[in-house]
Amino acid sequence: GQQLNQSPQSMFIQEGEDVSMNCTSSSIFNTWLWYKQDPGEGPVLLIALYKAGELTSNGRLTAQFGITRKDSFLNISASIPSDVGIYFCAGTSPQGGSEKLVFGKGTKLTVNP
Amino acid sequence: NAGVTQTPKFQVLKTGQSMTLQCAQDMNHEYMSWYRQDPGMGLRLIHYSVGAGITDQGEVPNGYNVSRSTTEDFPLRLLSAAPSQTSVYFCASSYSSVSRGYFGPGTRLTVT
Numbered sequence: 411g412q413q414l415n416q417s418p419q420s421m422f423i424q425e426g427e428d429v430s431m432n433c434t435s436s437s438i439f440n441t442w443l444w445y446k447q448d449p450g451e452g453p454v455l456l457i458a459l460y461k462a463g464e465l466t467s468n469g470r471l472t473a474q475f476g477i478t479r480k481d482s483f484l485n486i487s488a489s490i491p492s493d494v495g496i497y498f499c500a501g502t503s504p505q506g507g508s509e510k511l512v513f514g515k516g517t518k519l520t521v522n523p
Numbered sequence: 524n525a526g527v528t529q530t531p532k533f534q535v536l537k538t539g540q541s542m543t544l545q546c547a548q549d550m551n552h553e554y555m556s557w558y559r560q561d562p563g564m565g566l567r568l569i570h571y572s573v574g575a576g577i578t579d580q581g582e583v584p585n586g587y588n589v590s591r592s593t594t595e596d597f598p599l600r601l602l603s604a605a606p607s608q609t610s611v612y613f614c615a616s617s618y619s620s621v622s623r624g625y626f627g628p629g630t631r632l633t634v635t
Binding site: 454511 | 560566567
């Protein structure tokens with residue numbers, strides 16, 4: 411099946427630093443999504459990307475849909491302690507008449523105050 | 524508007540027992556799906572539904588059954604629980620595709 415390779419697995423940064431994480435795949439996706447999961451909670455959608463080359467921002471978060479449709483990155487600027495959590499990329503592609511969502515394995519972010 | 528709700532929040536089962544994880548949404552979403560989350564594995568799709576009366580298998584469907592008799596509810600059944608099914612289970616729903624999913628708070632299941 412389709413797989414997403416998400417990196418890095420974990421990051422330890424100081425408050426105020428910028429963060430960058432990415433996802434790659436050997437398959438083409440129609441949609442790229444970035445989720446954040448806080449401990450004990452379900453994932454929450456941060457940014458959705460629908461077109462190749464699309465660059466979208468949500469506050470301090472910026473994400474891009476790669477031109478080849480096989481990759482995406484998420485940047486967080488000026489990190490703060492509440493950015494701590496696990497960030498997941500996800501991609502969708504048509505399968506059997508509907509779209510299935512495939513998740514990367516996540517990037518665990520720790521922010522030291 | 525409660526969004527996506529899941530019950531129970533925690534459950535311990537013995538091997539061979541059966542149970543149903545409940546999922547409900549009040550957003551009139553057509554698409555609903557079940558994922559399991561294991562350490563280091565991300566979220567894996569178990570089953571999904573594109574509307575009432577229609578279900579299909581995801582990546583890891585073995586050992587699980589689903590049905591969708593109403594738009595609002597999408598229960599996940601474990602017929603004979605196994606330790607390998609120890610996991611956190613998330614239900615999600617969306618309007619027109621799983622790409623705009625809203626996730627429930629999860630059910631943490633332990634099978635001993």
